[in-house]
Amino acid sequence: MKSNIRALYFLPYVLWILLFVVVPILLIIYYSFFNIEGTFSFENYEKFFTPVYLKMALSSFWYAFLITAFSLLIAYPTALLLTKTKHKQLWLLLIILPMWINLLLKAYAFLGIFGTYGIANHFLELIGVGAKQILFTDFSFVFVSVYIFVPFMILPIFNALEKLNPTLVDAAKDLGASPWITFRRVIFPLTLDGVKSGCQAVFIPALSLFMITRLIAGNRVITLGTAIEQHFLVTQNWGMGATIAVFLILAMVIIMFLTGNRK
Amino acid sequence: MNRKWKVSNIYLIIVFFILYAPIFYLIYYSFNSGGKMHHFENFTLDWYKEVLQDVRLLIIVLNTIVIALLSAAISTIIGVFGALAIYSVKTRRVKNTLLSLNNVLLVSPDVIIGASFLILFTIVGIQLGFISVLLSHIAFSVPIVVLMVLPKLQEMSPTLIDAARDLGASQWNVITKVVIPYITPGIFAGFFMALTYSLDDFAVTFFVTGNGFSTLSVEIYSMARQGISLTINALSTLIFLLTILLVIGYYFITLRYNRPGRLGGRK
Amino acid sequence: MKKIVQMFAIVFIASFAILFFIARLNASEGYSGDNTLTIYNWGEYIDPELIDRFEKETGIKVIYQTFDSNEAMMTKISQGGTTFDIAVPSEYAISKMKEEGLLIPIDHSKIPNLKYINPRFLNLSFDPGNKYSIPYFWGTVGILYNPEALGGKKIDSWNDLWDKDMKNQILLVDGAREVIGMGLNSLGYSLNDTNKDHLLEAKKKLDKLTPNVKAIVGDEIKMLMANEEAGAALVWSGDAADIMWENEKLDYVVPKEGSNLWFDNMVIPKTAKNIEGAHKFINFMLDPKVAAQNAEYVGYSTPNEKALEYLPKEISEDERFYPSPELTDKLEVYENLGKRMLSYYNDLFLEFKMHSK
Numbered sequence: 001m002k003s004n005i006r007a008l009y010f011l012p013y014v015l016w017i018l019l020f021v022v023v024p025i026l027l028i029i030y031y032s033f034f035n036i037e038g039t040f041s042f043e044n045y046e047k048f049f050t051p052v053y054l055k056m057a058l059s060s061f062w063y064a065f066l067i068t069a070f071s072l073l074i075a076y077p078t079a080l081l082l083t084k085t086k087h088k089q090l091w092l093l094l095i096i097l098p099m100w101i102n103l104l105l106k107a108y109a110f111l112g113i114f115g116t117y118g119i120a121n122h123f124l125e126l127i128g129v130g131a132k133q134i135l136f137t138d139f140s141f142v143f144v145s146v147y148i149f150v151p152f153m154i155l156p157i158f159n160a161l162e163k164l165n166p167t168l169v170d171a172a173k174d175l176g177a178s179p180w181i182t183f184r185r186v187i188f189p190l191t192l193d194g195v196k197s198g199c200q201a202v203f204i205p206a207l208s209l210f211m212i213t214r215l216i217a218g219n220r221v222i223t224l225g226t227a228i229e230q231h232f233l234v235t236q237n238w239g240m241g242a243t244i245a246v247f248l249i250l251a252m253v254i255i256m257f258l259t260g261n262r263k
Numbered sequence: 264m265n266r267k268w269k270v271s272n273i274y275l276i277i278v279f280f281i282l283y284a285p286i287f288y289l290i291y292y293s294f295n296s297g298g299k300m301h302h303f304e305n306f307t308l309d310w311y312k313e314v315l316q317d318v319r320l321l322i323i324v325l326n327t328i329v330i331a332l333l334s335a336a337i338s339t340i341i342g343v344f345g346a347l348a349i350y351s352v353k354t355r356r357v358k359n360t361l362l363s364l365n366n367v368l369l370v371s372p373d374v375i376i377g378a379s380f381l382i383l384f385t386i387v388g389i390q391l392g393f394i395s396v397l398l399s400h401i402a403f404s405v406p407i408v409v410l411m412v413l414p415k416l417q418e419m420s421p422t423l424i425d426a427a428r429d430l431g432a433s434q435w436n437v438i439t440k441v442v443i444p445y446i447t448p449g450i451f452a453g454f455f456m457a458l459t460y461s462l463d464d465f466a467v468t469f470f471v472t473g474n475g476f477s478t479l480s481v482e483i484y485s486m487a488r489q490g491i492s493l494t495i496n497a498l499s500t501l502i503f504l505l506t507i508l509l510v511i512g513y514y515f516i517t518l519r520y521n522r523p524g525r526l527g528g529r530k
Numbered sequence: 531m532k533k534i535v536q537m538f539a540i541v542f543i544a545s546f547a548i549l550f551f552i553a554r555l556n557a558s559e560g561y562s563g564d565n566t567l568t569i570y571n572w573g574e575y576i577d578p579e580l581i582d583r584f585e586k587e588t589g590i591k592v593i594y595q596t597f598d599s600n601e602a603m604m605t606k607i608s609q610g611g612t613t614f615d616i617a618v619p620s621e622y623a624i625s626k627m628k629e630e631g632l633l634i635p636i637d638h639s640k641i642p643n644l645k646y647i648n649p650r651f652l653n654l655s656f657d658p659g660n661k662y663s664i665p666y667f668w669g670t671v672g673i674l675y676n677p678e679a680l681g682g683k684k685i686d687s688w689n690d691l692w693d694k695d696m697k698n699q700i701l702l703v704d705g706a707r708e709v710i711g712m713g714l715n716s717l718g719y720s721l722n723d724t725n726k727d728h729l730l731e732a733k734k735k736l737d738k739l740t741p742n743v744k745a746i747v748g749d750e751i752k753m754l755m756a757n758e759e760a761g762a763a764l765v766w767s768g769d770a771a772d773i774m775w776e777n778e779k780l781d782y783v784v785p786k787e788g789s790n791l792w793f794d795n796m797v798i799p800k801t802a803k804n805i806e807g808a809h810k811f812i813n814f815m816l817d818p819k820v821a822a823q824n825a826e827y828v829g830y831s832t833p834n835e836k837a838l839e840y841l842p843k844e845i846s847e848d849e850r851f852y853p854s855p856e857l858t859d860k861l862e863v864y865e866n867l868g869k870r871m872l873s874y875y876n877d878l879f880l881e882f883k884m885h886s887k
Contacts, residue, residue: 013345020402021364024379036869052881078278081271090514097506098282099459101499102483109285111750115757136745155452156414163418193414201410208372214704218745219883225372227880232374233601235876245375252370253363299776322555329548336541381609391612443531450534469602473612475593485573485596
C-alpha cells in the first residue's frame with residue numbers, strides 16, 4: 001500500500017528528470033564530441049584545456065565566488081531583520097517583486113543610473129567625492145549581479161530562520177551569551193541548510209552569466225557563459241559550446257557533493 | 264533597544280531602496296516625451312495611451328501571464344512530488360544523484376537549455392508554440408521548487424509522521440494533514456520562484472517558440488537593437504502597479520480571513 | 531492544505547480564463563485565419579503603419595515576429611517547426627542559408643517594383659542574380675565620435691583610434707567580424723582575409739588598442755553613446771543615424787582605409803506557407819513611396835533609388851549615409867569564409883576580449 005502511493009508521486013518527477021534532464025545532458029555530451037565540421041573528434045576537449053579557456057574558467061569561478069559571498073553578506077542580515085517585522089510575508093513578497101520586471105530593462109536602468117552623467121555620479125559629486133567611472137568595472141558587475149541574486153539568497157535563509165526554535169535562542173541568552181555569540185553558535189549553525197541552498201542557487205547560475213557581463217561589465221569580465229553564448233549563437237559551433245557546458249555540469253556536481261548533506 | 268531597532272530599520276530601508284531604484288528609474292522615464300531613457304523632456308501620458316491601444320502587445324502580455332501561472336502551478340506540483348521522492352529515498356548515493364540531476368537545469372546556461380529542448384521537441388515532433396514554451400517553462404522551474412521545498416521536509420521532525428501514524432492516520436492523511444501543512448511555506452516559496460523564473464526567461468522561450476506565440480521578454484530583447492520603446496516602460500509600470508496592488512491586497516485579505524479565532528500574536 | 535488547494539484552483543481558473551480571452555483576441559484580429567503572412571524581422575525594423583496599409587490593400591493578415599540576431603534566426607528556421615513566410619537576414623546569413631538549402635527562389639516576374647532598386651546593390655557576391663533575396667536596407671560600418679569630447683579631434687581613418695589621446699575613449703560592438711575587420715582594414719588587408727599570418731598580425735595590432743577600449747557592448751551602445759559615455763565607437767551606420775538624431779554633437783565617418791558594406795535582404799524561407807503573399811509583400815516594400823516612408827521611420831539607408839526622390843534632401847544627400855560611388859566601391863561585403871575560418875575569427879575575438887581585461 002505504501003509503495004503504491006510512493007510510486008504515484010515518484011512517477012511524474014522521475015519522468016520529468018528523464019525527459020528534461022537526462023536526455024538533454026546526453027544530447028549535450030553527444031554534441032561535445034563533434035567539431036565544427038560535424039565529424040567526431042576530441043578537439044573541443046583539447047581546446048578547453050588551453051590557457052584561454054582555463055583562464056576563463058578560473059575567472060568565472062572567482063566572480064561567482066565573489067557574487068555569492070556578497071549576496072550572503074547582504075541577504076543574511078536582511079532575512080534576519082525581516083523575520084522580526086510585523087508583516088514579514090508581505091515584505092518578503094515585496095523583495096521578490098522587482099524580479100518580475102524584465103532583466104534587460106533593469107540593466108538599461110542601471111546603465112542610466114551608473115552612467116558618467118547618471119544619478120550615482122551626481123550623488124557622488126554632491127557629497128564631494130567627485131564623479132567616477134562606475135560602469136564597466138568589477139564593482140558595477142558584482143553590484144548588479146548581487147542585485148539580481150540577492151532575493152534567491154534571502155528566501156531559503158528566511159525559511160530556515162522561520163523554522164528556528166526560538167526557545168533555543170532564549171536558552172542561549174539565559175546562559176549569558178552575547179548577541180554575537182548567540183548568532184555564531186546557535187542561529188547560524190541551525191540555519192546552515194538554508195545558507196547552503198542559497199549558495200547553491202546563486203553560485204551555480206553565477207558561473208554562466210553572460211548578459212550582465214556584456215551589459216554592465218562591457219565584456220571586461222568574461223565568464224564561461226560568454227563563451228557558450230558565442231559558440232551556440234554566433235559561431236554555430238555547438239560542439240565547443242556543449243563541451244564547456246559539460247564542464248559546467250561537472251563543476252556543479254562537484255560543488256553539490258562538497259556542500260551536500262553529510263548527515 | 265530603541266537604538267538597535269533604528270539601525271536595523273535603516274538597513275532594511277537601504278536594501279529596499281536599492282532593490283527598487285532601477286524600477287523607479289523605469290517608471291520615471293515612462294512619462295518622458297523625449298522617447299528615450301535619458302534627458303527627460305516633458306511629462307506625457309502618450310506611452311500609456313499607446314500601450315492600451317496595442318492589441319498585439321496585449322496578447323503578448325496575456326501569453327506571458329498564462330505561461331507563468333500554468334508553468335508555476337504545474338512545476339510546483341511536480342516539484343513537491345520530487346521533494347517528497349528525494350526525501351523518502353534512504354540511500355545517500357541515490358539521494359545525491361537525484362539532487363545533482365535536479366540541479367543540472369539550474370546550472371546550465373539558458374542558451375543550452377533552449378537549444379537542447381529545441382532539438383528534443385523537433386525529434387519528438389512537438390509543434391513549436393504555446394505547448395513547447397509551457398513544457399520548457401515547467402521543466403526549468405521544477406528544480407527551484409524542489410530546492411525550496413526539500414529543506415523544509417528535512418527540518419520536519421520525523422516523529423510528527425510517526426505520531427500521526429500511531430494515531431491511525433492513513434498514508435494519504437499523513438501527507439495531506441501533516442506533511443503538506445508543514446511544508447506549505449516552502450511550497451509557496453517554490454511557486455513564486457517558479458513564477459519569477461518564467462516571467463523573466465528569454466533565451467529558452469526564444470528557442471522553443473513559434474507560430475506567432477511570443478512572450479514579453481522575447482519582445483523586449485528584440486527591441487533592444489533599435490532602442491526599447493518607452494511603451495515598454497509604460498507597460499512595465501502598469502504591470503508593476505497591478506502586481507503591487509494584488510500582493511498587498513491578497514496579503515491583507517488573508518490576514519483578515521485568518522484573524523477570527525486567533526488570540527494574540529503568533530510567534 | 532486548504533490554502534494550497536485554493537491557490538491552485540485560483541491559478542488554474544485564472545489561466546483558463548485568460549487562455550479563452552487570448553483565443554478570442556487572436557480570432558478577432560484575424561491571427562488564426564487562413565489568409566495570413568508570417569514575417570520574421572529585426573525588432574523595430576518597419577514602420578507599423580506600413581503593415582496596416584499592406585493588410586488593408588491586400589486583405590492579408592500579418593503575423594509579425596522579431597529576432598535580435600542572425601544566428602538565432604537561422605537556428606529557428608533551420609530547426610523547423612516554424613512557418614515564416616518572410617525573413618530579413620543580413621548578407622552573410624543569406625549565403626549560409628542558401629548553402630543549407632533554407633531558401634526558396636524569388637520569382638522576379640511577381641515583383642515588378644524591383645526595377646527601382648539601385649543596380650549597385652543587386653547581383654552581389656552573396657546572392658548572384660538576386661535569386662533568393664531582395665535588398666531591404668543597407669549600410670556601412672564606421673566610427674561614431676564626439677568631436678567635443680575628443681578635444682576637437684577629427685577622425686577619418688581606423689588608425690586614428692590607436693592614437694594615445696584616445697585612451698579609454700572607445701566602445702566596440704560585440705561582433706567578431708567587425709572588430710577583426712577593423713584590425714585587418716587598418717593594416718590595409720581585406721575584410722575577408724583568410725591568411726592566418728595576416729589575421730594574427732591584426733590580432734596583435736588590436737591587442738595594442740586595448741588601453742583605448744572602454745568596453746565591448748551590444749545594442750546598448752546606442753544608449754551609451756547618446757549619453758556620451760565614450761568619445762568614439764565602432765558602429766553600424768543605421769545605429770549611428772539613430773544616435774546622431776538624439777545627440778547632435780556626434781558625427782559619423784566611414785574610414786578611408788575601407789570598411790564593410792552590409793545588407794539586410796528579404797528572403798522567403800523554405801518553410802513558407804503563403805508564397806504568393808510573400809511576393810506581394812516584397813513588391814509592396816519595393817514601392818518607392820513605401821520604401822521612403824520606411825527609410826524615414828527606421829532611419830537606415832534604403833537601396834531603392836526612386837525612393838530617394840521622396841526623402842527629404844537632408845537625408846538623401848547626407849554623404850555619411852549615402853556615400854559617393856567612389857567610397858562605396860572601396861567597401862567590402864562580408865564573404866562566407868566557411869565554418870572553420872569563421873570559428874577561427876571568433877576564437878581570435880574571444881582572446882581579444884580576454885586580453886581587454
